């Protein structure tokens with residue numbers, strides 16, 4: 001008997017469970033968009049080059065066009081539809097709106113998902129390729145424009161909205177820092 005080429009899987013997306021049968025070759029991106037109608041995640045290059053399809057897997061950035069849906073089973077998947085907290089926009093979403101961090105908007109869901117993780121990675125002290133002092137005891141480097149550009153460099157914007165995107169990420173990072181300070 002020929003081996004089966006499809007499997008029933010359960011995906012945990014934005015806190016909800018979705019059970020579906022997929023061909024083993026189905027990417028997470030296609031499962032989200034074509035099977036589950038979660039079309040906020042965009043397909044740009046379909047080759048891992050543009051970042052339009054970025055989602056969070058267990059809180060870390062991943063390009064969903066290079067991820068098989070079957071391999072995402074058991075992971076906590078967050079798409080742009082799950083970034084806000086109920087009616088309250090995520091600070092990154094609010095900053096993109098306030099500072100016009102987009103033009104056509106096609107790259108924006110991926111940019112926002114990436115930025116959410118960038119801010120967390122930076123706060124956790126992760127260095128980037130442009131960080132001068134990478135010693136753990138140095139702590140997080142200042143989140144300069146160069147740091148933001150480098151950390152967001154996997155997300156392309158064909159409209160060239162980069163200046164506003166960098167400003168939006170900086171503003172969201174600052175507002176999250178402020179919130180943390182107020183809660184401490």
Ligand code: FES
Pocket residue numbers: 042043044045046047048049050051052053054063064065066
């Ligand atoms: S569509 Fe996935 S990186 Fe471009």
Ligand code: FES
Pocket residue numbers: 101102103104105106107108156157158159160161
């Ligand atoms: S806003 Fe159009 S591609 Fe980025």
